[in-house]
Amino acid sequence: MSSAPCNALVRAASGLLVPRTVIETGPGLSVDPPADGECPQTWTLSVDASWAQGPWAGVGTHDLDGADRVYEEITEVAPMVIPRSGVWEINYAVRGGVQLPPNLVASQFVVAALFENGNLIVGQEVMVTGLSRGQATGATAGAQNTATGAFLRGFTAGDEITLHAYPIGQLGISQIVSNGDGRTRLMAHWIAPLGDTPS
Incomplete structure (x- = not known):
């Protein structure tokens, strides 16, 4: 041989x-x-490191006019459909705005989170922005801020990820905003097949 x-x-x-x-x-x-x-x-x-994105559909503002701590979907952000089963890195940016009425003791906040197939993904919620006035004097106060969140999670092809938010405070205004001064968006990047575990 x-x-x-x-x-x-x-x-x-x-x-x-x-x-x-x-x-x-x-x-x-x-x-x-x-x-x-x-x-x-x-x-x-x-x-082939696949990716997905759920952008804001145009420019605008979504007023959060529901009850405190009750999520509502931000329909202006397109749902993000996971194209391939596996472990994904999820990133999202949320621009929020709050306004307080004049001459009132008040607080106003915005909280955002992602939902998977209509259910809250627990543990990745973000406090987007907030403002408090402790004295009943002064003109109308307003604030804007952008919060980001990132996490790793296993998904199945076809899973739908949506952005939701809720207000805290009923005397002022809570909003989700997106325009050329600051965007609200969802992004996902496939990094490993299902079954992969942290090292």
């Missing part, structure tokens, strides 16, 4: 053993096999 480095045959008591290579890949992975007769054989592994 040849002792050349690329001779993979093995002489055994029962005869010659011919190795066979089987490569299986999960979602987002692909393999290019070597050319016939190539020595050494080179197998190329490629990763």
Whole structure:
């Protein structure tokens, strides 16, 4: 038998053993096999890191006019549909605004969170902005701020991610805003197949 480095045959008591290579890949992975007769054989592994985005549909303002701590969907932000099962890095930015009425002791806040298929994803809520006045004097007060959130989570292809928010305070105004001065948006980046675990 040849002792050349690329001779993979093995002489055994029962005869010659011919190795066979089987490569299986999960979602987002692909393999290019070597050319016939190539020595050494080179197998190329490629990763397709898929991504998704749910942008604000145009420019505008969403008034949060519901009850305190009762979520409502921010319908101006398009739902983000997960295109591939796996572990995803989710990032979102939320621009919020609040206004207080003049000459009143008042507080006004905006809280935002993401929902998966209509259910709150617990643990990633963000306090977007808030303003309090402790004395009943002064003109109308207003504030704006942008909050960001990021987390890793496993999703199944077809899962729908939506942005929700609620106000705290009923005397003033709470809003979600998006325009050229600051955007509200959702983003997701596929990083691993389902079953992958933290190291």
